[in-house]
Amino acid sequence: MLSMFNHYPTFQLFLALVLSMALTVAVMPGFIKLLRHREIGQQVRADGPEGHLVKQGTPTMGGVVILLMMCLSVFIVHAPDMRLLAVAAATLLTGLLGFVDDAAKVAKERSLGLTPAQKMIGLTVICVVFCLVAVNMLGVSPVVTIPFANIDIDLGIAAFTVGGVYVPWLY
Template identity: 55%
Template sequence: MLTNLLVGSQYPTYQVFVSFFVSCLITALLMPPFIRLMRKDGIGQQVRADGPQTHLVKQGTPTMGGVIILAGMILTTVLFARWTPDLILCVAATIATGLLGLLDDVESVSHGRSLGLTPSQKMLGLIVISVSFCLLAVNWVGVPPTITFPGGFTLDLGVLGFNIGGVSVPWLYLIFVFLLLAGLSNAVNLTDGLDGLAGGTVMVVMLAMSMVAFSYDEINLSVFAAASAGACVGFLWHNCYPAAIFMGDTGSLALGAGFAALAVLTKTEVTSLVMGGLFICEALSVMLQVISFKTTGKRIFLMAPLHHHFEKKGWSETKVVIRFWIVSAMFAAVGFALYFQLR
């Protein structure tokens, strides 16, 4: 099966492999001058006052490295992919969410606090992006408003939809895509709390998504996913402990949205949730912590998100990151295996 995956396509495999390495190189080379620019302008990360005390030394570390991650992804995609409607839509959703994250980062840095945009402002932006993406995916790209589960069961979320001026509005699918895109964007954002954690885990899932897209002969989406993974590797060169720069919300929100967009366009929405299982666990840890504290006054975890819980238990930052990479790879492998049951 793996042999068929690698050589069974009518498209040359080298485009995907080369895009990974080129994106990695572009990002790694552009990052140092960007770091110097951020330091010169005094643009640095604002650390949570209630976070682990060991993180206070990170105060002022250059941030918004997601700008260079996006640059590496887009430049590589321009070089190695054809701009088909599905690729244009995927890139547009990623850039739009990255711009939302950039606004959040700028707001945070300019006001000298760890929180940027308000939750309602972020949510409004994600609603606009996800609804626009979904409507274009259904009406322009031709993505069916359905969800397919492992085993072959398909749920049609367009059955209660309606048309406005010839535009199909599958409102149940709109809600689902919003939850997927907003959920994964915020989940990756929550995961971005330790040096190298978000970059490494996103790299893993994007490599898996590249293989998924390639197996469908969606070479252009495969190139984009591989370029995203490569950009994460180039970023990790500078983000490994102790980090010289952080990706900020610019990178984490954009990468989460790119992951969600790929899932919708390849019709692997369900298996993507398994592939990104680590992100789901991080998000759930925050939700459970808040619910437990508000209802019982007690905390389930020593600190949320989940990676901070293990820090509080005495794990070093590097140990948490590497072990979370391994867990992320396991989730990606299970999700990739389930994906073949959908074919």
């Protein structure tokens, strides 16, 4: 029954989403227990808002499980190709940046990990490299087609590079 729908990208995406959620729900409790056992948790500044004090000791780095389960489910649902690998690599590199931020907080035993500028520079590098790889190595076209008007606008490589530089800063 599923095989007749499996060739639709939207169905594959839906299947990967459901599988990813199920895997995350199954794995996350064990991961949280492991982090609590090793006393790896959120550090909160004493001079910060009182409402933040309840976050003290809350396990951090849950994004690791979410990203790994997401990539695993996508590779289970869809046969890996170069475009999928590029998107997965960009996603995992972004997650690695978050992991480094959380690890710095845990190692320093305080709430300060990477600075906002360091995070944004890391995201910008990831975006620019991804855009350059997509256009130059994977054949992603920098052309925007306006439906029903038969108009194609060639944005050129500059649009992807500029987009890769500016998009992270919209955060």
